[in-house]
Amino acid sequence: MKLATAPLAAAARLLDPALRALQRTTGERGMIAFFLLPNMAIFGIFVLFPMLTNFAYSVTGGNALFLADRSFVGAQHYARLVDCQNHLDPMTCRDDKFWTAVWNTARFVLLQVTLMTAAAMITALILNRSLPGRSFWRAVFFFPVLLSPVVVGLIWRWILQRQGLLNWAMDSLGFDTVNWLTERTSAFAAAVGVSVWAHMGFYALILLAGLQAIPKDLYEAAEMDGTRPTRVFLRITLPLLLPNLLVVIVLALIRAVQIFDEVYVLTGGGPGTSTLFLTQYIYEIGFASLLRNPGLAAAASILMGAVLVLLTLAQLGLARRAERK
Amino acid sequence: MKLRLTTLAALLLATPAAAGDVRLMWYSDGVEGAVIEDLVQRFMAENPGINVILDNVAYQVIQEQLPIQLQAGQGPDIARVTNLKEQADHWLDLTPYLADPDSWRTSFADTLDWMRPDGSDAITGFMTQLTLTGGFANATLFEQAGVPLPGDSATWDDWVEASAQVAEALDLPAAFAIDRSGHRISGPNVSYGANYVAEDGKPAPVDEGVRTFVGKLVEWTEEGRMLRDVWVSAAGSTYRAAAEDFINAQIPFYYSGSWQVANLSTKIGDAFDWVATGSPCGTVACSGLQGGAALVAIKYTRNPEEVAKVMEWLASEPVVKEFSERTLFLPAHQGVIAKGGLQFVSDDPHVQPALEKFVASSQLVAPAAQLLPPWKWANAYYGALVTRTSQVMAGELSLDDAFTRMDQDIADAVAQAAQ
Numbered sequence: 234m235k236l237a238t239a240p241l242a243a244a245a246r247l248l249d250p251a252l253r254a255l256q257r258t259t260g261e262r263g264m265i266a267f268f269l270l271p272n273m274a275i276f277g278i279f280v281l282f283p284m285l286t287n288f289a290y291s292v293t294g295g296n297a298l299f300l301a302d303r304s305f306v307g308a309q310h311y312a313r314l315v316d317c318q319n320h321l322d323p324m325t326c327r328d329d330k331f332w333t334a335v336w337n338t339a340r341f342v343l344l345q346v347t348l349m350t351a352a353a354m355i356t357a358l359i360l361n362r363s364l365p366g367r368s369f370w371r372a373v374f375f376f377p378v379l380l381s382p383v384v385v386g387l388i389w390r391w392i393l394q395r396q397g398l399l400n401w402a403m404d405s406l407g408f409d410t411v412n413w414l415t416e417r418t419s420a421f422a423a424a425v426g427v428s429v430w431a432h433m434g435f436y437a438l439i440l441l442a443g444l445q446a447i448p449k450d451l452y453e454a455a456e457m458d459g460t461r462p463t464r465v466f467l468r469i470t471l472p473l474l475l476p477n478l479l480v481v482i483v484l485a486l487i488r489a490v491q492i493f494d495e496v497y498v499l500t501g502g503g504p505g506t507s508t509l510f511l512t513q514y515i516y517e518i519g520f521a522s523l524l525r526n527p528g529l530a531a532a533a534s535i536l537m538g539a540v541l542v543l544l545t546l547a548q549l550g551l552a553r554r555a556e557r558k
Numbered sequence: 559m560k561l562r563l564t565t566l567a568a569l570l571l572a573t574p575a576a577a578g579d580v581r582l583m584w585y586s587d588g589v590e591g592a593v594i595e596d597l598v599q600r601f602m603a604e605n606p607g608i609n610v611i612l613d614n615v616a617y618q619v620i621q622e623q624l625p626i627q628l629q630a631g632q633g634p635d636i637a638r639v640t641n642l643k644e645q646a647d648h649w650l651d652l653t654p655y656l657a658d659p660d661s662w663r664t665s666f667a668d669t670l671d672w673m674r675p676d677g678s679d680a681i682t683g684f685m686t687q688l689t690l691t692g693g694f695a696n697a698t699l700f701e702q703a704g705v706p707l708p709g710d711s712a713t714w715d716d717w718v719e720a721s722a723q724v725a726e727a728l729d730l731p732a733a734f735a736i737d738r739s740g741h742r743i744s745g746p747n748v749s750y751g752a753n754y755v756a757e758d759g760k761p762a763p764v765d766e767g768v769r770t771f772v773g774k775l776v777e778w779t780e781e782g783r784m785l786r787d788v789w790v791s792a793a794g795s796t797y798r799a800a801a802e803d804f805i806n807a808q809i810p811f812y813y814s815g816s817w818q819v820a821n822l823s824t825k826i827g828d829a830f831d832w833v834a835t836g837s838p839c840g841t842v843a844c845s846g847l848q849g850g851a852a853l854v855a856i857k858y859t860r861n862p863e864e865v866a867k868v869m870e871w872l873a874s875e876p877v878v879k880e881f882s883e884r885t886l887f888l889p890a891h892q893g894v895i896a897k898g899g900l901q902f903v904s905d906d907p908h909v910q911p912a913l914e915k916f917v918a919s920s921q922l923v924a925p926a927a928q929l930l931p932p933w934k935w936a937n938a939y940y941g942a943l944v945t946r947t948s949q950v951m952a953g954e955l956s957l958d959d960a961f962t963r964m965d966q967d968i969a970d971a972v973a974q975a976a977q
Contacts (some may be wrong), residue, residue, distance in 0.1 A: 294976060294977030295975070295976055295977040296629070296972060296974060297629065298626065298629030298630050299629075299630075299631075304977045306977060316572050316843075324955070324959065329963070330794075333954075363894060394729065394787075394789055396808075411788070412786065414787075414791055415786050415787055415791050417952060417953065417954075419583070429801060449663045500791065500792075501791060501792030501793060501796055501798075502792060502793025502794060502796075503791045503792045503793050503948070503952065504790040504791060504948075504951075504952040504954065505789055505790065505793065505948060505949040505951070505952025505954040505955075506952075506954060507952060508793075508956070509793040509794075513793070517793070517794045517795075518641045519794070520622055520623075521621075521622045521794065521795075522794050522941060522945075523795040523937045523938065523940055523941025523944075524794050524795065524938060524941040524942065524945070524967055525625070525972070526970075526974055528974075
């Protein structure tokens, strides 16, 4: 042990005079700033600078990539994005695709988070029981989390496409086949379902950890009192699992707002714009479309970022409230 | 000072070639990836001082990533592209580096303007192939269904009706498909009287020609005659080809273009008989749309002299001839065309008649279609067409709303470019 720490101690002895001199010159606050500087520099270069650059794009126009070649247009892109006769009806909006993406994302978040939380909760409750091969089943439910989103999208596309595995099975059993990915309702349902399948294992694991932290004696006392299982769940399990559940909901919410890769591979945003979500809208307008507009994409990403900040603040508020309790 | 550091650019920059190196970005529709690799090896053997690095990429990279690299002042030294005019500011004028620029101007006289900024006389590259949109029919399926192939003057309605009879008789998923691309439906639009270009050279409002053909296309999709998957299964202007459905004999008629000949020949083999049909007729023409891919030099190269040597070698008459014969592409080199005698390298009996059909069909290209390959706003028009038409097919927009939105999208693109 001494051998291992000896070089460190020697280095500390070497640095000590320099650090003391620095402290004398700059004071304690200066020392704090000195130690924080590397981290702040990394944050500034890789987070703050891109954010500011993105904002600069959002207030400039044209097709050029260099800011110096772009003309200042003020809030023109923001005005275009929010210009609507009726925000609930995207077709009355100046940029109908943006609002279609907004409402698609809102519907997706509501459905996906609800279904995923419920599925994760049920899975965690089942996996918390003493089942034969419990570890195997835990691995089975967690496995999709390990897959790349692109792989997830491709697997399900091969299953759901017109000549896919599901239609082959239905045809073999004598059922009419369905064009799952080209009908608006089924394509949206597929996007939600695939996303739940891909991410549920991660959230089930968080809830499982929460379930295992609940003291067993509470359940034993309830059993001795002859309490019904529903009441045990509502009065013991759910309240004690609430902190974990809040984390799951908020994390799932943030992730659902950012949905892109697996759905992009699965449906490409179609049919029409039925599964066009905000991130894909930004990607397409910024990079991929023949009607490319980097400024508009930047403005849309800033609006989306504002929503994510609100969700993060909500998470912090809820976490603090849970801690106080 | 230009602000060069953006996260966007940092993520997407291509590695520029070192001194003596020439990086060539190439995409393939058929067998041309293997052919260019072979040619590049031969060039390097003849020119030991120049190292050509060939990057074979997907077409999507050319469409989506290369423009960002170019905007950032980066990218390869040479690229094979289809978006020629809109990105022309990024191409290098090879004139001062070429041994014989006059010969180049003579050899590629008709198409040089497609790939240089308006009003310029720069030599920026050459067309590796000339293409023409047109149809392909699965002759075996038509024969099995007992439906005769429509003739040369058959209309779109005739072709769709005949293909629908084949599909019904043989229980196929659909009668036909067109690639999901604004470019692909522009020939048919012109055949129904569309004109995209206004008198001032800017985009004209969507007219009756567009309304007629797009209306038919939507109707055919609703009726299940056009394969729904191709156009409906994506958002925005994403490109989707329907070649695989034709190759798998799922549709008796497929509208794409001459660049598919090698692809179809390779993948279909002797599984069934297929023929090129030219473009079905509309009310005013039987027009396809010309186009093609060009090899262009990028002006951000550090090795313009080496780039010019590579380009000059690849654009030379014997190399163009060999490239065309091996890839089954129609050449743009005037010398090669004038001398004729191209011996396309294929044992497939479908290939030669197909290419001859495309050559014959090139005489039928309508004047309004001839304006489009070198037109700056073509991509804006194509993007609006494909995005909005597929929304109508998905049941999200009415046709009238879609046409209003197309005009708006195109006007936005023009306004944005002016900023």
